Amino acid sequence: MSETGLPPALVIERVVLLGYMTSGKSTVGQALARRLEWGFLDFDVEIEQREGRTVKEIIATDGEDVFRRMEAALTDEAAARPGLVLAPGGGWILRPEQLDVLGATTLSAWLRVSVDETVRRLRADTIDRPFRGHPDPRAMIARMLAERDPLYRLADVSIPAEGRTPEAIAFELETIIRTRREVLIPFPLVDERAPHDPNEPRERRRSPSA
């Protein structure tokens, strides 16, 4: 307890951006890190640098599970570093226990983008993503989102991430983080939140069907 008798403030030390491929995690994450003067860790980029091969090659050669284990190892490292914006790949949330590895001082933010906009971005983007060139991208996205949506909803905050610039989204996140660092008790600041009680322990939130 603090001197006021209130619980001590939960200082945000890290941000992890969640969202489907092309939701803007890397772009927004870079802008947010610059604004906060924090470090920035782009999981795909970091893994590719360490491995000396692309994510697509890693998955094609060693399988997706090996890549997911690389993501998990990087998550363990990140959990020991304060002042960090994390932009993992869109499938990082398939291991939702990684949110607990990062801990309560990590704000998780879901960048929400519609399927239509996702299809547009996937077509326009030049990065050679493993799922690029799929004959029916809409069906692929719908199938993956059916599995991932309940997991993205575990995020502390849900941020609309289309129809506005990455800089505007980064500014909204910066405001949330700076405000929360100054108050004694964390409280919801955005209207559009993932539909769960943010004060509920993550473990309970994690089983929407239970």
Ligand SMILES: Nc1ncnc2c1ncn2[C@@H]1O[C@H](COP(=O)(O)OP(=O)(O)OP(=O)(O)O)[C@@H](O)[C@H]1O
């Ligand atoms: N708010 C936005 N408005 C329009 N385009 C955007 C926005 N945010 C990102 N983009 C564009 O979408 C594409 C994908 O962005 P980015 O690489 O940041 O996504 P990502 O979430 O990191 O994807 P991945 O999960 O594959 O790593 C880029 O071409 C980027 O310029």
Ligand SMILES: O=C(O)C1=C[C@@H](O)[C@@H](O)[C@H](O)C1
């Ligand atoms: O959504 C996904 O499963 C992925 C997204 C990319 O960023 C990469 O991390 C990888 O291609 C897997």
Ligand SMILES: [Mg+2]
């Ligand atoms: Mg990215």
